[in-house]
Amino acid sequence: MTSIPASVFRSDGIGGLSCLGALSFASSRLALAQALVVFSFVWPFFNYQLIDPLSLTEINFLPVFLAALLLPEVALRERRSLLLAMPAFAVALIWANPTAPMRLAVGIVPLHFVLNLTRHLRERGRELIPPNLGYRCLQVFVVFCMVQTVHFTLFPVIPEWFITALMTVLPRFLAAPYDNSGIRGVQGWASEPSSAALTCIAFSLVAIEDRPERRWRVLALFAFLSLMNKSVYSLLLFILLGLCCLFTLRRKLHSLLAIVPMSLAVLFYMESSGRIAELYGNLLVNGVNREVNPELMRFAQMLYPLEYFPKVYQPAALFGSALREPIGLLPLVAGYGSLAGLAWLAWMLVHNPPPRMAGMRPMALLAALVLLLLTTPDLIPSVVALAVFLVPRTRQPVRGESSRSCSVKDATSVAGGNR
Numbered sequence: 001m002t003s004i005p006a007s008v009f010r011s012d013g014i015g016g017l018s019c020l021g022a023l024s025f026a027s028s029r030l031a032l033a034q035a036l037v038v039f040s041f042v043w044p045f046f047n048y049q050l051i052d053p054l055s056l057t058e059i060n061f062l063p064v065f066l067a068a069l070l071l072p073e074v075a076l077r078e079r080r081s082l083l084l085a086m087p088a089f090a091v092a093l094i095w096a097n098p099t100a101p102m103r104l105a106v107g108i109v110p111l112h113f114v115l116n117l118t119r120h121l122r123e124r125g126r127e128l129i130p131p132n133l134g135y136r137c138l139q140v141f142v143v144f145c146m147v148q149t150v151h152f153t154l155f156p157v158i159p160e161w162f163i164t165a166l167m168t169v170l171p172r173f174l175a176a177p178y179d180n181s182g183i184r185g186v187q188g189w190a191s192e193p194s195s196a197a198l199t200c201i202a203f204s205l206v207a208i209e210d211r212p213e214r215r216w217r218v219l220a221l222f223a224f225l226s227l228m229n230k231s232v233y234s235l236l237l238f239i240l241l242g243l244c245c246l247f248t249l250r251r252k253l254h255s256l257l258a259i260v261p262m263s264l265a266v267l268f269y270m271e272s273s274g275r276i277a278e279l280y281g282n283l284l285v286n287g288v289n290r291e292v293n294p295e296l297m298r299f300a301q302m303l304y305p306l307e308y309f310p311k312v313y314q315p316a317a318l319f320g321s322a323l324r325e326p327i328g329l330l331p332l333v334a335g336y337g338s339l340a341g342l343a344w345l346a347w348m349l350v351h352n353p354p355p356r357m358a359g360m361r362p363m364a365l366l367a368a369l370v371l372l373l374l375t376t377p378d379l380i381p382s383v384v385a386l387a388v389f390l391v392p393r394t395r396q397p398v399r400g401e402s403s404r405s406c407s408v409k410d411a412t413s414v415a416g417g418n419r
Contacts, residue, residue: 029070032067033074034067034117034121036063036066036070037067037114037117038128038129038130039060040061040063040380041129041381042133042137043189044059044199044380045059045060045171045190046169047169047170048062050168050169059378059380061380064110064114064380065109065110067117068109068113071120074113074116074117075116077116078112078115078351081348081351082112084347085112087337087343088104088337088338089105089337091338092104092341095312096314096336097314100336103325103336104333104341106378107333107376107378110377110380110383111371111383111386111387114380114383114384114387115348115387115391118388118391119391122391122392122393127210127388128387128388129210129388132207134202134207134209134210135207135211137203138200138203138204138207139221141188141199141203142228144189145188145225145228145229146228148186148187149186152176152177163175166189170189170190171191172192183230184231185228185229188200188229193230193231193233193234194231194232194233195379196225197225197231197234198233198237198374198382199379200225200234201237202367202370202382202385204218204219204222204241205385205388206385206388209360209388212359212360215248219238219241222234222237222238222241226238237374240366241366243362244362244365246259247362248362248363297324301325301328302326302327303331304324305331305332305334306330306334308335309335309342310338310339312336313335327373327374327375328371328373328375328376328377329371329377330345330373331373332377333345352390352391353390354390355392360389368386370385371385
C-alpha cells in the first residue's frame with residue numbers, strides 16, 4: 001500500500017490540508033468525468049427537449065463535452081490531433097453548410113477525448129468502463145427486449161407509468177411495436193431498432209474486450225437480440241460479430257467448418273424473416289435508386305459524402321424534407337473536411353493502431369467499421385468500444401489494489417503530472 005510522504009505534512013498543518021484538498025479535487029474531477037462518459041455509454045439516448053424544447057438532439061454526447069471541460073489536461077493531451085483537426089474545421093466553416101462545423105465537432109471531440117481519457121486511466125491501472133458493465137448492459141438490454149416482445153405479442157406486462165416515463169425520456173420511444181405489423185421488432189431503450197442493434201454491438205465488443213473467453217456467450221445474447229430486434233442492422237452485425245468470434249479460434253480449419261452451420265442458420269432466418277421480405281419487396285417496387293427508395297436512405301447518407309470527395313459535401317433534401325447528413329465518421333470528415341478531414345482521420349488511425357493480440361484484432365476492426373461507416377460518430381457506445389481496443393493496457397494493478405480505486409500516487413500524478 002502506498003503511503004503519503006511525511007514531507008507532505010508541515011508542522012502548522014496548512015500544507016497537509018491544502019495538499020489533501022488538491023488531491024481530493026483532482027480525483028473528484030477524474031471520477032466525475034469518468035462517470036459522465038459511463039452514463040453516456042449505458043444510456044446513449046436522451047430526449048433533450050425536456051431541457052431545451054427547441055432541441056432536436058437525440059444522441060447523448062453532451063455529458064462527454066462536460067467531462068472534457070472538467071479535465072482540460074486530458075482533453076488537450078494529444079494536441080496534434082486538435083491541430084490536425086483545425087484545417088478540417090476551417091474547410092467546413094468556409095465551404096460547407098452552416099451546421100457542418102458543429103457536426104464535425106460532435107464527431108471529432110468525443111473520439112479525441114475518450115481516447116485520451118482511456119489512455120489516462122490505463123496508465124494508472126484503471127479502466128474507463130468498470131469490469132463487467134458492458135456484459136451486464138447487454139444482458140439487461142436483451143432481457144428488456146424480451147419483456148417488450150412479450151408485451152407486444154402476447155399480453156401486457158410493462159406498467160403504463162413505466163412506458164409513459166420512457167416515452168418522455170427517450171426520443172421516438174413507442175408504446176407499441178415500431179410499426180403496425182411488428183415486422184421491425186422492438187427497440188429496447190434506443191430511439192429505433194437499428195439504433196438498438198448499434199448500441200448492443202458496442203456493449204458486446206466492450207464485454208469481449210473485458211473478458212475474451214466469454215465471446216460465445218456474448219454472441220448468443222446478440223443472436224437473441226437479433227431475433228427480437230428484427231432490423232437489417234442487427235442481422236448484419238450478428239454476421240460480422242460471428243465471423244470475428246470464429247476468426248479468434250486458433251485452428252483455422254475449425255473456423256471454416258463452423259462457418260457452414262452459421263451460414264445455414266442465417267439463411268433460414270432470412271427466409272422466415274418478415275423484415276427481410278419487406279426489404280426485398282421494396283427493392284422490387286422501388287429499385288436500387290437511392291433517390292426514390294426510403295430503404296436505402298442510410299446507404300445514401302454513407303455514400304453521397306464519399307462520392308463528393310474531394311469536394312465539400314452539400315446535403316440535399318431527402319424525400320422533400322429530411323437532409324442527407326453524413327452517417328459514419330469517415331463520410332463526415334471526408335464530406336465536410338475534404339482532404340484535411342481525411343488527413344486527421346488517417347493520423348488518428350495510424351497513431352492508434354489495432355491491438356497486437358491476434359484474438360482481439362478482428363474485434364477492433366469491427367469496432368472501427370461500426371464507427372467509421374455504420375453509425376453516427378457521436379454515438380458514445382461506439383466511440384467507447386473503439387477506444388478500449390485501440391488504447392493498450394500499460395500497467396496492471398498490483399495485488400491487493402482495486403482497478404477502480406485511485407492510489408495516492410495516481411491522484412498526485414492527476415493533480416500535477418499534466419500541468
